[in-house]
Amino acid sequence: xxxxxxxxxxxxxxxxxxxxxxxxxxxxxxxxxxxxxxxxxxxxxxxxxxxxxxxxxxxxxxxxxxxxxxxxxxxxxxxxxxxxxxxxxxxxxxxxxxxxxxxxxxxxxxxxxxxxxxxxxxxxxxxxxxxxxxxxxxxxxxxxxxxxxxxxxxxxxxxxxxxxxxxxxxxxxxxxxxxxxxxxxxxxxxxxxxxxxxxxxxxxxxxxxxxxxxxxxxxxxxxxxxxxxxxxxxxxxxxxxxxxxxxxxxxxxxxxxxxxxxxxxxxxxxxxxxxxxxxxxxxxxxxxxxxxxxxxxxxxxxxxxxxxxxxxxxxxxxxxxxxxxxxxxxxxxxxxxxxxxxxxxxxxxxxxxxxxxxxxxxxxxxxxxxx
Amino acid sequence: xxxxxxxxxxxxxxxxxxxxxxxxxxxxxxxxxxxxxxxxxxxxxxxxxxxxxxxxxxxxxxxxxxxxxxxxxxxxxxxxxxxxxxxxxxxxxxxxxxxxxxxxxxxxxxxxxxxxxxxxxxxxxxxxxxxxxxxxxxxxxxxxxxxxxxxxxxxxxxxxxxxxxxxxxxxxxxxxxxxxxxxxxxxxxxxxxxxxxxxxxxxxxxxxxxxxxxxxxxxxxxxxxxxxxxxxxxxxxxxxxxxxxxxxxxxxxxxxxxxxxxxxxxxxxxxxxxxxxxxxxxxxxxxxxxxxxxxxxxxxxxxxxx
Numbered sequence: 120x121x122x123x124x125x126x127x128x129x130x131x132x133x134x135x136x137x138x139x140x141x142x143x144x145x146x147x148x149x150x151x152x153x154x155x156x157x158x159x160x161x162x163x164x165x166x167x168x169x170x171x172x173x174x175x176x177x178x179x180x181x182x183x184x185x186x187x188x189x190x191x192x193x194x195x196x197x198x199x200x201x202x203x204x205x206x207x208x209x210x211x212x213x214x215x216x217x218x219x220x221x222x223x224x225x226x227x228x229x230x231x232x233x234x235x236x237x238x239x240x241x242x243x244x245x246x247x248x249x250x251x252x253x254x255x256x257x258x259x260x261x262x263x264x265x266x267x268x269x270x271x272x273x274x275x276x277x278x279x280x281x282x283x284x285x286x287x288x289x290x291x292x293x294x295x296x297x298x299x300x301x302x303x304x305x306x307x308x309x310x311x312x313x314x315x316x317x318x319x320x321x322x323x324x325x326x327x328x329x330x331x332x333x334x335x336x337x338x339x340x341x342x343x344x345x346x347x348x349x350x351x352x353x354x355x356x357x358x359x360x361x362x363x364x365x366x367x368x369x370x371x372x373x374x375x376x377x378x379x380x381x382x383x384x385x386x387x388x389x390x391x392x393x394x395x396x397x398x399x400x401x402x403x404x405x406x407x408x409x410x411x412x413x414x415x416x417x418x419x420x421x422x423x424x425x426x427x428x429x430x431x432x433x434x435x436x437x438x439x440x441x442x443x444x445x446x447x448x449x450x451x452x453x454x455x456x457x458x459x460x461x462x463x464x465x466x467x468x469x470x471x472x473x474x475x476x477x478x479x480x481x482x483x484x485x486x487x488x489x490x
Numbered sequence: 491x492x493x494x495x496x497x498x499x500x501x502x503x504x505x506x507x508x509x510x511x512x513x514x515x516x517x518x519x520x521x522x523x524x525x526x527x528x529x530x531x532x533x534x535x536x537x538x539x540x541x542x543x544x545x546x547x548x549x550x551x552x553x554x555x556x557x558x559x560x561x562x563x564x565x566x567x568x569x570x571x572x573x574x575x576x577x578x579x580x581x582x583x584x585x586x587x588x589x590x591x592x593x594x595x596x597x598x599x600x601x602x603x604x605x606x607x608x609x610x611x612x613x614x615x616x617x618x619x620x621x622x623x624x625x626x627x628x629x630x631x632x633x634x635x636x637x638x639x640x641x642x643x644x645x646x647x648x649x650x651x652x653x654x655x656x657x658x659x660x661x662x663x664x665x666x667x668x669x670x671x672x673x674x675x676x677x678x679x680x681x682x683x684x685x686x687x688x689x690x691x692x693x694x695x696x697x698x699x700x701x702x703x704x705x706x707x708x709x710x711x712x713x714x715x716x717x718x719x720x721x722x723x724x725x726x727x728x729x730x731x732x733x734x735x736x737x738x739x740x741x742x743x744x745x746x747x748x749x750x751x752x753x754x755x756x757x758x759x760x761x762x763x764x765x766x767x768x769x770x771x772x773x774x775x776x777x778x779x780x781x782x783x784x785x786x787x788x789x790x791x792x793x794x795x796x
Binding site: 170171172173174175176217218219220225226227228231277279280281295296297298299300301302303304316317318319320321322324 | 565566569570602604605606643654655658662663684695698702703704705706723725780781
């Protein structure tokens with residue numbers, strides 16, 4: 120195997136192919152503190168891409184409740200357990216068994232039968248009266264998931280037919296629908312279980328990052344439709360050359376407020392999560408790269424109210440359907456610009472408040488409950 | 491003796507009704523061959539090949555070759571432990587075609603391909619240049635091979651119609667299959683089958699079909715596909731599909747017939763005059779065999795007995 124640099128792990132890791140980063144890497148930041156699991160993203164994705172034969176069970180985008188939920192069932196527990204047994208200080212490629220490219224498992228049929236398993240289920244029972252005594256210790260949170268369009272995709276590495284490719288121009292990972300023969304090595308290899316086998320066409324399919332939208336400068340459907348405005352899609356620069364005016368670079372590389380999911384697997388995933396602040400730290404350490412990364416991200420997040428630039432970057436979430444390539448803030452607004460420098464978003468730090476009189480003389484009506 | 495001949499003729503007439511209209515019999519000998527080999531395949535001449543009848547006594551006129559199967563543990567992903575240890579092969583030919591009957595024990599009949607379930611398969615490989623044999627493992631760069639693959643799920647497709655998602659998961663249902671459900675039809679008591687997809691627009695929502703994946707054929711004449719390859723990962727469907735085949739499962743055994751033209755105008759096909767070589771690969775779905783997770787044989791000489 121080749122040695123490639125993984126900036127999440129800050130070391131060279133094993134991968135079957137040489138390092139070949141795209142010109143720019145498609146990436147997302149999800150602020151899961153704001154997610155209410157309305158599944159609007161899931162439905163938007165479903166109706167856009169997976170309404171066909173054999174796609175009935177597919178959820179390229181899903182939102183699951185942690186700690187118990189997961190689609191397919193127990194995807195994270197299963198791979199974490201396998202990884203631990205092999206020594207989780209090394210990546211999934213570095214602990215691959217003989218005859219395999221990467222450590223992985225093929226979910227069983229039943230694992231796909233319970234997409235809502237554990238939904239809204241808390242970690243424990245809220246004892247009687249606990250809610251009168253301040254913040255109770257029972258927790259849960261929502262984890263929105265799509266394909267991570269990894270820098271070192273396991274699906275791509277495992278495909279013996281080279282039917283999976285990573286686009287040079289934007290790093291989107293795609294399954295060639297003409298070339299795939301349905302071996303499901305990709306399904307087995309992806310630790311996030313975001314490649315799905317279509318039993319009708321007998322080939323595998325996955326999230327395509329809504330590339331027809333991205334190619335015309337628009338963010339994917341799951342981002343556009345998110346009513347909680349928890350998502351921002353853009354492009355990451357090379358990890359050695361972050362641009363402070365690129366909102367993705369700023370949140371991920373510079374402020375380090377958004378963290379990759381299970382970076383210890385070694386795939387360099389490109390969906391970055393602002394960790395939920397109320398969840399026990401040990402749980403988050405396991406998910407988002409360890410104590411140092413999680414503690415710093417939460418501290419930075421909680422301080423956002425005093426950090427105009429960080430707050431400004433986060434205000435741009437869900438403010439436009441277009442892809443924001445550059446941003447800036449001034450005293451009153453955060454501004455987002457497209458790749459040509461056109462202003463595409465302008466969000467006030469403080470929403471203006473209009474107080475209307477109770478009685479509208481012009482229309483001769485009383486306004487009781489209109490904000 | 492007369493009684494035995496009469497019985498044999500009944501069997502021969504009986505088999506001729508399956509798939510072929512004319513009577514099929516070996517031209518060289520009506521008696522079952524007693525020859526057995528492990529290092530070569532001897533093909534005997536017949537009037538016609540009973541493609542759809544692996545149980546035809548015509549096949550018994552050809553010598554039996556038993557071949558050991560080796561688990562593919564050369565490249566990743568490896569098979570590990572294989573479940574199919576041996577295959578048995580007989581071959582017959584006509585002026586225009588070469589037929590190969592492959593039988594192997596398999597306790598489980600795996601037909602459908604879904605989730606973590608895989609179908610049973612077998613493939614026969616021919617070299618394009620028998621004088622300079624390429625790698626037995628799917629050829630090599632510049633050493634092209636001609637591969638014919640049979641799949642249990644394709645057999646099902648041909649015999650019973652394309653295996654629909656409804657056959658595997660009867661209750662799978664998407665609210666709307668675009669350009670299929672409309673008007674009164676949109677309120678249904680069961681999901682639509684593929685036969686109800688009439689509007690060409692509806693097929694745009696079936697990605698591999700829309701992308702013209704050659705393996706994804708809703709209409710299929712034979713349960714086999716012809717490919718070319720020049721090494722691992724290079725399997726490429728041929729534009730012209732000349733091969734035929736048929737498979738049956740009975741008594742814990744697959745019996746699969748694969749037939750190729752001896753002299754095809756297709757430059758990607760092998761040309762078989764008096765001898766060639768063949769190699770085999772076999773997959774057990776229950777063992778989660780697929781792709782390179784397979785059992786194989788190396789090149790075996792195949793001789794056409796005059």
